[in-house]
Amino acid sequence: MAETASKKRPTIPSIKQGKGSGRRVTMITVYDYPFARLVDQSEAEMILVGDSLGMVIQGGEHTNPVTLDEIIYHAKAVRRGAPNTLVVGDMPFMSYQLSPEQALASAGRQIKEAGVDCVKMEGGEYLAPYVHKLVQAGIPVVGHIGLTPQSASALGGFKVQGKTEQEAEQLVKDAIALDQAGVFAMVLECIPAGVAKVITEKVNAVTMGVGAGPHTDGQNLNAYDILGLFDSFVPKFVEQYQKLAPLVLDGFNSFARQVKDGSYPQAAHSFTGGETIKGLYPTE
Ligand SMILES: Nc1nc(=O)c2c([nH]1)NC[C@@H]1CN(c3ccc(C(=O)N[C@@H](CCC(=O)O)C(=O)O)cc3)CN21
Ligand SMILES: CC(C)C(=O)C(=O)O
Ligand SMILES: [Mg+2]
Numbered sequence: 014m015a016e017t018a019s020k021k022r023p024t025i026p027s028i029k030q031g032k033g034s035g036r037r038v039t040m041i042t043v044y045d046y047p048f049a050r051l052v053d054q055s056e057a058e059m060i061l062v063g064d065s066l067g068m069v070i071q072g073g074e075h076t077n078p079v080t081l082d083e084i085i086y087h088a089k090a091v092r093r094g095a096p097n098t099l100v101v102g103d104m105p106f107m108s109y110q111l112s113p114e115q116a117l118a119s120a121g122r123q124i125k126e127a128g129v130d131c132v133k134m135e136g137g138e139y140l141a142p143y144v145h146k147l148v149q150a151g152i153p154v155v156g157h158i159g160l161t162p163q164s165a166s167a168l169g170g171f172k173v174q175g176k177t178e179q180e181a182e183q184l185v186k187d188a189i190a191l192d193q194a195g196v197f198a199m200v201l202e203c204i205p206a207g208v209a210k211v212i213t214e215k216v217n218a219v220t221m222g223v224g225a226g227p228h229t230d231g232q233n234l235n236a237y238d239i240l241g242l243f244d245s246f247v248p249k250f251v252e253q254y255q256k257l258a259p260l261v262l263d264g265f266n267s268f269a270r271q272v273k274d275g276s277y278p279q280a281a282h283s284f285t286g287g288e289t290i291k292g293l294y295p296t297e
Contacts, residue, residue, distance in 0.1 A: 020053065020054075020097040020098075021097055022096065022097045022098060022099060022130075023058045023059070023098075023099045024099075025099075025130070025131065025153045025197050028058065028059070028099065028197065028198065028219055029197055029198075029217075029218075029219060031219065031230065031231075032217065032218075032219050032230055037230065037231055037232065038058050038059060038198075038219060038221065038230060038231030038232075039056065039057040039058055039059065039231060039232060039233075040057065040058070040059035040060065040061050040101070040221055040231060040232070040233040041055075041057045041059075041060060041061070041233070041234065041235075041236050041239075042060070042061040042062075042063045042065060042233065042234070042235040042236060043060055043061075043062070043091060043236045044062060044063075044066045044069070044070055044087045044090075044091065045087065045090050045091065045094070046090040046091070046093055046094040047094065048091075048094070048236050049090065049091040049092075049093070049094025049095040049098070050094040050095065052094075052095055052098055052236070053094060053095040053096065053097050053098050057098065058098065058099060059098065059099045059100075059101060059221075059231075059233075060091055060095055060098050060099070060100050060101065061101045061103060061133065061233060062084060062087050062088040062091050062100065062101065062102050062103060062127075062129070063076075063103045063235070064076040064079040064084060064103045064104075064105045064106070064162075064163070065103075065162070065235060066079060066083065066084075066087055067079040068245070069235065069237050069243055070087075072245075075162070075165060075166075076105070076106065076162045076163055076165075077105075077106040077107075077163060078106075079105040079106065080105060080108075081104075081105055081108040081119050081122060081123075083105070084102055084103060084104075084105055084108075084123065084127075085102075085122060085123060085126050085127045088100065088102045088123060088127035088128075088129050089126070089127045089128070091127075092127055092128040092129065099130045099131070100128075100129045100130050100131075101129065101130065101131050101132065101133050101155055102120075102123040102127060102129035102131070102132045102133070103132070103133050104116070104119055104120065104123075104132050104133060104134045104135075105163075106163045109134050109143060110136075112143075113142050113143045113145075113146035113147075114146070116134065116143045116146060116147060117146050117147055117150055117152075119132075120132040120147050120150075120152050120154075121150075121152070124152060130153065131152065131153035131154060131155060131197070132147070132152065132153075132154060132155070133154070133155035133156070133157055133200065134154065134155075134156065134157065135157040135158075135161035135162070135163050135164070136156075136157070136158070136161065136187075137158050137183070137184070137186070137187025137188075137190065137191070138186060138187050138190040138191075140156070140190075140191065140194075141190045141191060141193070141194035142194070144156065144191060144194035144195055144196055145194045145195060148194070148195035148196075153197050154195065154196045154197070155196060155197070155198045155199060155200060155221070156188075156191035156196040156198070156199035156200065156218065157199065157200040157202065158184055158187045158188060158191070158199065158200070158201060158202075158204075159174045159175060159184065159200075159201050159202040159203050159204040159225065160172065160173065160174050160202040160203035160204070160224075161202070162202075171203070171246075171248075172203070173203045173204065173205070173224075174202075174203060174204050175204040175205060175208045176205060181204075181205070181208045181211075184204060184208055184212065185208070185211060185212055185215065188201075188212040188215065188216050188218075188220075189215060189216065191216075191218070192215075192216040192217055192218050196218045197218055197219065198218050198219040198220070198221055198231075199216070199218050199219075199220055199221065200221045200222075200223060200233060201213075201220050201221070201222050201223070201225040201229060202222075202223040202224060202225065203223065203224040203225070203248075203250070204224075204225050205225075205226070206225065206226020206227060206228060207226075208225075209222055209225035209226050209228055209229050210226070210228035213228055213229050213230060219231060221233050223250065224248060224249065224250030225250075234250075234251065234252070235251075238251045238253070239251070239252060239253060239254045239255070240253070240254070240255045240257045241253040241255055241256035241257050241258050242257050242258055242261070244258065
């Protein structure tokens with residue numbers, strides 16, 4: 014298959030080198046081969062195969078039911094479609110929380126079976142030893158703090174985090190602990206822009222904002238959100254760069270109407286040959 018020659022898969026060091034240079038990193042969340050191919054042709058450097066697939070692909074209300082096998086299934090397809098993009102495999106709920114050893118085994122499966130470049134785990138200070146374990150084994154890790162959807166129940170829903178002084182201070186502590194444990198990047202989700210700015214200045218890791226304002230080193234959004242293909246909820250931080258849903262609906266209806274009125278398929282869509290097979294047709 015033809016690959017886009019102009020782009021080369023970024024490396025972890027090349028992503029880290031962007032820090033402080035003013036160059037911003039773009040990460041788009043996708044789950045399948047066709048979208049992965051399109052991101053690969055774009056100027057975005059990173060793809061997240063997110064456990065948000067439990068909501069976006071499976072139609073659930075939370076990310077928690079998503080399994081490691083499901084992430085690997087999607088990550089395999091994404092990897093095939095995006096050879097020249099850095100792929101991050103999300104670690105789903107209960108695939109790492111039990112112990113650093115469980116985290117290493119789960120991350121190892123993502124690397125071996127799906128070929129992801131690195132993995133992402135949700136959590137603050139407590140997660141530092143888990144991060145350290147993976148980094149020692151040579152697996153690059155992305156952190157994720159702020160609104161961590163796997164603990165949405167404890168957080169009281171999908172709510173902005175770090176609004177009080179105490180919460181903001183804890184977020185800064187969490188970010189520093191993850192940074193010292195060796196994450197090369199961290200997602201800051203749904204936190205005030207000022208808090209994200211302080212964290213971005215204090216850590217060596219590349220900060221990737223999702224609803225964290227303009228001061229982070231990069232930004233992440235979901236492909237289905239930016240294309241206007243997901244409307245179960247539209248968070249405040251989403252920019253719909255395209256509104257594809259009506260176009261998709263138009264395409265479906267064009268097909269259905271042509272099927273009904275018989276104008277599809279035409280001769281050009283049909284295969285010939287059977288007419289000459291003796292015995293297929295009753296003789297008159
Ligand atoms: N399609 C999609 N896009 C996402 O960004 C996303 C997912 N799914 N699933 C996993 C998490 C869940 N996310 C969410 C979901 C809802 C809000 C939301 O409705 N937030 C309110 C703010 C509530 C408050 O004021 O605290 C908003 O108005 O944006 C935010 C992030 C982000 N992630
Ligand atoms: C919201 C992003 C960062 C995520 O973890 C996901 O899409 O699963
Ligand atoms: Mg996730």
